[in-house]
Amino acid sequence: MIISIVSGKGGTGKTTVAVNLALSLKNIQILDCDVEEPNAHLFLKPRIKEEVKASIPVPEVDEAKCNYCGKCREVCAYHAIAVLSGNNGKKGSVLIFPHLCHGCGACSLLCHEGAIKEVNKEIGVVEIGEKDHLQFVDGRLNVGEAMSPPLIRQVKRYINPTRTVIIDAPPGTSCPVITAVKGSDFCVLVTEPTPFGLNDLILAVEVLRKLKIPFGVIINRCDIGDGKVESYCKQEDIPILMKIPFSREIAVSYSEGVPIVKKDGSYQDKFINLYLNICGIKNEADSSY
Template identity: 60%
Template sequence: MIISVASGKGGTGKTTVSVSLALSLKDKAKLIDCDVEEPNAHIFIKPIITEEYPVCAIVPEIDSGKCKLCGKCGEICEYNAIAVMPDKPGVKGQTIVFSELCHGCGACMYFCPKLAIKEKERKIGLVQKGYRAGLGFIQGKLNIGEAMSPPVIREVKKRMSAETTVIIDAPPGTTCPVIAAINGSDYCVLVTEPTPFGLNDLVLATELLEKMKIPYGVVINRSGMGDGKTMAYCQKNGIPVLMEIPFRKEIAMSYSRGRSIVEDFPEYEKSFIQMVDNIRVYVEK
């Protein structure tokens, strides 16, 4: 079973919940950090990393000996990743590639009439695999200055197997990296906080899940602060509230030190295990 943990906005406690779920399930789970722009789960898991793989994007390479500067590749590229500068008196023209704009579709190579384009790999991030006690752990990391995280997320997910319960820590928001992370999940846990910002972003996240047809429930973090509108919204729309985590300064302190809730407040472990059991019953039904 794959459970992803997501939120419309960052900083609501998404990583807190995914780490707590994984640590509560212990060796019966794997934790996958797909928030590759800001991977934070490792701070709480403190895993031993045993394997590391580069994530590469495929980009074209021009053989200038074969290239006749016909301009076909530049013309068909939807991403402006190739420019073809013609010959001028006294100056030889050239075809130049802007790797960071390339999506790796391969059309340029296919259509080059002179077979002057090959492909090569360019590193854009990495995937790390490790464990803590019996808990399996995988995370992806996007290199600084790179713009496209979905290829790294897809690579992370390729390395996971679903024979145990897989917990995915998804990036925040409702755009393509989130889709890449939660696509294929059996259930999604949305983490929110009971403030106007939290509710606004929760509504956006539920729209995304409705569109992707993934069943979901809500965890209200820091309950007690803010107002009661989030709870009222969930009740009115028949959205299950899976758990409420009260706002306590001690929990915030423990988080700030890189400790998870279940380590410092073991009384919560039962609630997290119960939450997974409830989800399993729902999913298997």
């Protein structure tokens, strides 16, 4: 089973949930797919055994073969190419903006002149490691690189189907999140009981409904803010899987880089309960089809 930990709003506690859930269970693989700022390693301190460079194919134009027909520009879904045809004896030119390129390959495939070849552009690294019996993979996007989905896909290639997989997803509701959660069996939405938390929770719920992935909500820092997240969940028939209190103990342990289950054993039971809760809802969702 693949469980993704998601949130619309950032900073609600995705990594806290992902790491503590991973440490409370057996036969787990954790994937940190928040490749723009991976932080699960800070709490797990895994031994990295392997680093694999991640790259995407970007076009390179052989201007000797190019007739400036503009086909590549036309087919580029990411608007990353400009073709200047040149006139009055001025030579044409093709401008490629690699930071906008998703590496889909359409330009080179559809170039009639065979003038485009693909060259690899490094965008980051995938790190594979372990901590005791826990398997660990994360991606680290190079600073200044804008395109995280290709790296997230490369992290997900290491998914171990013989294990329960926990994916720590990036925040938000755009392409990186979709890429991270695609193929998940269940999503845990971590939110907080504030207007911001609720606003972004609603957006994330819309995304997951579209993706048809069953999900439930964790309310973190549940004793601050207001009751609007809870009444929204009730109204939308969304299960609340767990509530985590706004506790100094958790904050201190977080700032020391120590997962709370390592400090306070009672939390392990809570996270095991969370997992059982997920399994129950997942089974129900499966049998309703």
